[in-house]
Amino acid sequence: MNLEAKALDIRKDIIELIYSAGCGHIGGDLSVTDILVDLYYKQMNVDPKKMDDPNRDRFVLSKGHSVEALYCVLADRGFFDKKELFDTYSKYLSKYIGHPNNKINGVEMNTGSLGHGLSVAVGMALAGKMDKKDYRVYAVMGDGEMAEGSNWEAVTAGAHYGLDNLTAFVDRNRLQISGTTEEVMTADDQEERWAAFGWNVISIQGNNMEAIDDAVEEAKKTKGKPTVIIANTTKGCGVSFIENKAAWHHKVPTEAEYQQALKELDERRAQL
């Protein structure tokens, strides 16, 4: 499978979903898309036909507001009906809530309040070690989210228990709702911070599929400690007028913007 093409298709779905629903966290969805595509179409052992497989890999979207990206990937992978998602997302009585919910096929854990997902992932990884299972656990954090103190409890425990079956991503897109991460609350030394806690740290260009995949492979080979992949991404990646603009944290495109976004993504896809 051409993962780059898949990532552009998922981006189109995200734009479509947010435009039709009239809500969504578009900037963070587009920055994290490539990570989700590599995990769900190449790296992770997950199968909609075997959702309760005890050996499946686990995924926790700690930055739960990027739910549209996760839903589009899960729908495309066949975990649930794409039409149902697009017809009902965020609407009255829909089961597709604006943050991940484990009543939805393929979602392992409810997230949305930041600073929760990594602790849960540590628990999942510990369970894997206890049961001598070889599944892997992935958690995706936001860079703004790293200001939550509870994360550092989980970072400490992950290293303490040597959870080499655990890989965390930090979606380092450098923007959060109020502005740049450096203006809001310093996050620039992520690599040093995680390393100081005892994690294997890999820093990559986080919208580069090959770099993401190589980093995941390296994480799988790293023994005795968990790995964090600091994914230096572009918020809004793939759509020129959304990229690197804090205002697009959860702005909804107008009809003209929607058409323009799809046109840009189509053009990029044609160039592949």
Next chain:
Amino acid sequence: MNKIANKQVINDVLLEESAKDKDIIVLCSDSRGSAGMKSYAEQRPEQFVEVGIAEQNLVGISAGLASCGKKPFAVSPASFLSTRSMEQAKVDVAYSNTNVKLIGISGGVSYGALGMTHHSATDIATMGSMPNMRVYLPSDRFQTEALIRSVLKDEKPAYIRIGRNAVEDVYEEGNVPFELDKATLVKDGTDVTIIACGELVGDAKAAAEELSGKGISTRVLDMYCVKPIDKDAIIKAAKETKLIVTVEEHTMYGGMGSMVAQITSANAPVKVVNLTLPDAPVVTGKSREIFKYYGLDAEGIVKTVTEQL
């Protein structure tokens, strides 16, 4: 005088059951000593997880373990478990519907003179207000054992609060009436009903005996199942007795007494008097001294019933 604390019973039951069920996991937050979990931790190192002084992580990790089929018991002082990790209890346990049993030890004012930082007089309100979270305050060691054996059989979230020290037996060994989520009728009566939970059930029972001696026929309900509360037993008491007095080691708002009043007012209006801790930091003292000060002990209950009836 019983010398076996409720927490010791939990340790013993989990030690026994974990030998047969490898999915039972106990987690502590540097609290294995105060939790009475030392022997469990020593004998079941493979089924014990120490998270350090990090209650948020304690509950989050428990939820992750549960989502992978484990049966975690997160055992930590009730004061911290019910407030510091309240959001993890709400999101990772109650909302995510994970099979996590939160065991709040040294609950209520068990830590006495250590002060309000260490008291958990708001935990019924905080935990009970979360959809899908059950709240239990067992009264004595025998009921604690029955409760733990019962919740081991289900896969739903629960918060269980117990006190620090051994308390007088309410029931007798081998004769412990227990049905999950049904109040236990400790003593029947027709004039007044005392509804109590946790350590104060013993005081309610002693008060009822004294009142009966004075010719006041007193019913005692052990409402260990604060949530889901036994609505039928409350309505029955409201219809059959002239007064309900509730007794709990909890602040006056959002506790078991509030819940009782909510049910009686809608279904069978009767006078309900709530005996609680105040909406304020409590006076310095040991548990028993604090109970006496606020009229929650047997003597205080007798006084209230006599005045109100």
